[in-house]
Amino acid sequence: MTQHNRAKSDVFVPSGQIQFGAFFQGVNSGTIWKAAESGSQTDFESFRRIAQTAERGLFAAFFLGEGLRLREHLGRPHALDVVGRPDAQTMLAALASVTRNIGLVATQNTTYNDPADLAHRLASLDLVSGGRAAWNIVTTDNAWTGANFRRGGYLDHADRYKHAEAFVETAKRIWDSWETSDCPARRVVHEGRHYTVDVTPRLPRSAQHRPVLFQAGDSPEGRNFAARQADVIFSAHPKFDNAVEFRKDLVERSIAAGRGANAVQIMPASEFILAATAAEAAEKKEWVRNLQIGPQQAIAYLEQFWGRELSGYDPDGPLPEIDPVVEETSETRGSGFHGAKARQLADQWRAEAKDKGLSIRQFVISKTARIDSTFTGSYTAVADQLAEYARVGAVDGFNISPWLIPTGLDDIVNHLVPELQERGVYPTEYRGSTLREHLGLEAPERTADQAAEVVHA
């Protein structure tokens, strides 16, 4: 337990351990739906199966994304990718009754939720699950998503994190307003530019006091936000050198935020393609990539950047000679680059593909295949690699996106986890009953007693 009680210090101490999280992506192009063993993306059975497998492998947490509007491609819902997913908290509440230990993380947006309502719902999930809930804080600023909500699109990009931080502070005060179930709640009041909250909370603190906070954000503002507020940050930097660099940066920001060097854990998003031998793993990778990026997916990928239909082009041929549509600047998602940048990018890509002798499909695979986040190899080789991450404290764990549902964690749990346990870098049992305990996080300090005053932000 020593690592769990690291005092607030300016010196970073590696935990020497790796934790896993499982991310059921729901809407994405990385999950293979074309294979015979690909299961449903919405049936409860898929979620139950994969969450229970993760729990068998002592994963710290199971994550769900949030959908607020369907992705579009050239003005229509995107036909080629996995699309459609259940509400995160509803699904996690159901999973709470068929799991015992694994943490349950709901991605929830600060822009299109009300703080009091969301805080109550997360506290509710935390109580129902016995202290296993977490909130992955995300923000949105586009009116396109806002079209599905009463508020509409009202948030300036520059305000995104300010708004999110005020939201999180309010949620923390709501969660902290009850010490125990016997203690009467204190009123929480917040008057801000975007919302006003005046609420007397009605839920006591959970076994882990309040939901664990996860956050992803790579910009300086995002990193500072995480350094001030989050317990765990999802980084986009799993490659060793980048991971070490990211850790250093985050440690500095955490110290500057007054929270100590060890306050924020890091879990990069990652993909594992594993087999008994390196050769088999390489073969498997080929199979995975070809199912992820079929001929139509390759063309559609280019269409996002070209802003026009390219269905006449041969996926096995060279990149299109025609130029992108440059005036594509609508609010709809899917157009990856706007204005003059599109033409420049197209020129660059054509040259690159020609240089490397890549077809459209090969080129798109090279651009989309999560090269930076993929661990490919034999179980033993990858275990050795991860042990090195643990030794230096490059990361605290990995958030794994399985490319197959619902069996995509089986090889990790059956083969990689035991290898990691043998190396002494992976838990051999759950450390407690709450997510906070699994992660070795200290009980959170209560927010200051602000009951009597209105907090302006």
Added chain:
Amino acid sequence: MSNIQGFLAIELDGAGWDGADLTRAVLVAESAGFHAATFTDAPAPGRTNALQRAAFAGPATRSIALVPEVDTVYTEPFHVSTQLASLDYVSGGRAGWIVTATESPEAAAAVGRPSVTGAALGQEAAASIEVSRRLWDSWEDDAVIRDVATGRYIDVDKLHYADFETPADFAGAGYSMKGPSIIPRPLQGQLPVLVPASLLDEVSADAVDGVLVSAPAAELLAAEVRDVRARVGASVAVIAELDVVLDARGQAAGSRVAPFDGGRAAFAGTVAGLTDFLESLLAEADGVRLHPASLFVDLEELGRLVLPELRRRGVLRAPVQDGTFRDLLGLERPASRYASATAAPHGAGK
């Protein structure tokens, strides 16, 4: 809907419960033979979110319908629709929705909105129901095609923008909602929607599948049920609301609890008296929802004595194994309204 046999629902409350309490309560209700469990969302210290309690109960149960209250006034209709559709998935098609329209200044203050009162409450409810129904239909049943040959996961022609806008005479702050839903069509197509009779002025009977009927006293309940039946017709389930406290464990009903608050008709007395009363009530109503004074004390008597006797008398429907909530209510699974616009000429069901 008029059936000789009726169904029984039970309100499980849930204040101060953890997951283990919840599992126990819903399993006891299911094995007692209740057809549906409802989950109040009225604010009370220690009471967790109703929809999450229903979702938690989903995988633990097999045949009982799970019906949470969800507010329509201070919630986002898009979220409400998605959450309810998800409840249908995690319960294998046993989800329903008791529509509430919260009239409390506290609820308004919590989300920083002006308080909604009077007829505007019903308008908010009607709009929210319409948004959910459109979103549930916005993916046609066979929209997920997984067509390897063409690389298409979905058939885009089977996804539809709901394009909802509040009506011009909407009392509250009007809004619009685009769609389509983020989740494929619920297993039941449309979840059964139940509303309290008090909302029927603004919420059309065509928009709902069931009405919850209250009366100030037990002897007035049957007449109230007849009145509502006359208003909504036979195709809408009429469900009587009844508080219950029984003589149990050697104690008279009257000594066990303080009198009910008067909002609903109450029955206090013997098992035999309640059994007779429910039999007569089920001759008028499609179902009765019981609000037990003390869940586990009264539930034990109900499960051990009252329900078996009602079944013996042929008054109760058999539980529907692996059935949906719509099956229980005798409702067909409707086609999506958008599918009918292109494929079939007749109007869409609700």
